[in-house]
Amino acid sequence: MNGRPDQVDVHHPQLHQPQLHQPQLHHPHLRTLVQTASFHAEHRPTTAAVLCEGRTLTYGQLHRESNRIAHALGAAGLAPGDRVAYLGKESEHYYEVLFACAKSGTVLVPVNWRLTAPEISHILQDSDTRLLFLEPEFAPTVEKMPTAPPETTVELGERFRAWKASHPDSDPPSHATPDTPVAQLYTSGTTGLPKGVVLAHRSFFAIRAALASEGLDWIDWRAGDLALIGIPGFHIGGLWWATQNFNAGTTVVALRAFAAREAVGLIRDLGITTACVVPAMLRMLLTEPGVGARDFTTLRKVVYGGSPISEALLEEALAVLDCEFAQIYGLTETGNTAVCLPPAAHTPGDPLMQAAGRPYPGVRAKVIDTEGRELPPGAVGEVCLATPARMVEYWGLPGKTAETLVDGWIHTGDAGYLDEDGYLFIRDRIKDAVLVAGENVYPAEIENVLEGHPGVAEAVVVGAPDERWGEYVHAFVVPAPGQRPTPRDLHTFLVPRLAAFRLPARYEFIDNVPRNPSGKILRRELRDRFWTDSARQVN
Structure with missing residues (x-):
């Protein structure tokens, strides 16, 4: 790490196991990430902020290095409101850039490194990104983009370190408020x-403040x-979880990319106490060969969400990990979690185990019909959430913003109901999203590309249940006249055009697409046969 050679303080849980009676770490005066960085640099400069691949970044270093980057962004001509993209796997540098953007007033655009060149190109163009931080591993992908890269690209590595070092580590001027945009995530x-x-x-x-205000754990x-x-x-789940720990002044252990064996090793060897995962990751942890309860003895709480979880998987996780579990539900548009199923509700056999949870203090939930009328408990309709953590807008899309954010309510596109006690149960989707290992995949994205294949007349994509990933992408294909494409042909065509998690796992060739009298595709008719034996129409 660059910066002063601090003495690093890593609280090893096996030696200093947090006690349940310890007060929560909450600093109510912190309301922006700028304040977070400066406060912890002053009060715990030698405490590890990030551990990654054996490297340590202290809070003092995080503050100084993000200061340098903030100064460098200004020197490069970026002004508050300009977009700064980051294309790379998890590392301490990602968080340095996050806090630098907060301090300079620029907006961080984290780019999914699993995307293809055309998909990355769209994000960079749509956001009008002016500067790109790029890991060398992904430079070949950027070179294949159909559009030119941003005007300035800083490659992570020696150039990045030299670029930072040429600027002061003093606090840059900042005018951030709680309502200042700081991140732009693409859904x-x-x-x-x-x-x-x-x-x-x-x-x-907003959410941690709400929890603290009611003394909830x-x-x-x-x-x-x-x-x-x-x-x-x-x-959003990863970014939110990291910032919550930074705001508390605890230590984040960053995986470059999730791998079950590495994750288990870190939990066991470092003594990890908390974790945030999607259900598919829980399954991978539990099925990793040779792994057992002895590997998870320091865990005190697991936060999970991103997709529904089966009762069988949850009960197995509760038994093996033997710690508290909290389920979170929300969207990128709600600023991540808006609803939580608290640890006390995680009792095998309890009907609440099928619930998404209940709103946090200060968050409201309602269920509406197609006319916008609020429905009584038990009636299924569209779930709407009002939360102080909600998005500002969809960038450059005022019409879409107005459709989703209505009078302070986020319309989720999920179908569910509230019970008499205010617990939310998700039953289906109103929108057509497929959830693959916690990633939202919309059929239109795949259908548009598939129909560019000369052998495809029409394509319809649905989600089908999958034991490991929650759902998989199933593509129905109507061949073009005189054409007989094979699944291999279609897969080969899609690979350079779609991220791997968006690729159909199975193809089914049909003569025609079912439609109603007005010509609308009867997607539900194609989807239903995969879900006939499921009480819940999402997995």
């Missing part, structure tokens, strides 16, 4: 093009915690 789109969700600083403070942060980030930082 899959119903029209085939991802939308940029703009989030302000408040999105990363549904999700908590305690002295000595080592927090594993299983979800990548380009996903």
Whole structure:
């Protein structure tokens, strides 16, 4: 690490196991990430902020290095509101850039490194990114983009270190407020093009403040915690979990990319106390050969979400990991979690185990019919959430923003109901999203590309249940006249055009697509046969 050679303080949980009676770490005066960085640099400069691949970044170093980058962004001509993209796997540098953007008033655009060149090109063009931080591993992908890269590209490595070192580590001037945009995350789109969700600083403070105000420990942060980030930082779950731990002043353990064997090793050898994962990751941890309860003895809490979880998997995880579990539900548009199933509700056999949870203090949930009327408990309709952590807007899409954010309510596109006690149960999707290992995949994205194949007349994509990944992508294909494409042909065509998690796992050739009298595709008719034996129409 660059910066002063600090003495590093890593609270090893096996030596300093957090006690349940310890107070939560909450600093109510912190309301922006700028304040977070400076506060912890002053009060715990030698405490490890990030551990990654054996490297340590202290809070003092995080503050100084992000200061240097903030100064460098200004020297490069970037002004508040300009977009800065990051294309790379998890590392301490990602968090340095995050705090630098917060301090300079620029907006961080984390790019999913699994995307293809055309998909990355869309994000960089749509966001009008002016500077790109790029890991060398992904330079060949950027070179294949159909459009020119941003005007400035800083390759992580020696050039990045030299670029930082040429600027001072003093505090840059900052005018950040809780409503200042700080991040823009891209979500899959119903029209085939991802939308940029703009989030302000408040999105990363509102929920923890609500929990603290009521003295709730549904999700908590305690002295000595080592927090594993299983979800990548380009996903709202990963970014939110990291910022919560930074705001508390605990230590984040960053995985470059999730691998079950590595994750188990870190939990066991470092003494990880908390973790945030999607259900597919839980399954991988439990099925890793040779892994057992002895590997998870230091865990005190697992936060999970991103997709529904089966009761069987949850009960196995509760038994093997033997710690508290908290389920979170929300969207990028809600600033991540808006609803939580607290640890006390995680009792095998309890009907609440099928619930998404209940809203946090200060968050409201309602269920509406197609006319926008609020429905009574038990009636299924569209779930709407009102939360102080909600998005600012969809970048450059005022019409889409107005459709999703209505009078302060986020319309989720999920179908569910509230019970008499205010617990939310998700039953289906109103939108057509497929959830693959916690990633939203919209059929239109795949259908648009598939229909570019000369052998395809029409394509319809649905989600089907999958034991490991939650759901898989199933493509129905109507061949073009005189054409007989094979699944291999279609797969080969899609590989350079779609990220791997968006690729169909199975293809089914049909003579025609079912439609109603007005010509609308009867997607549900194609999807239903995969879900006939499931009480819940999402997995």
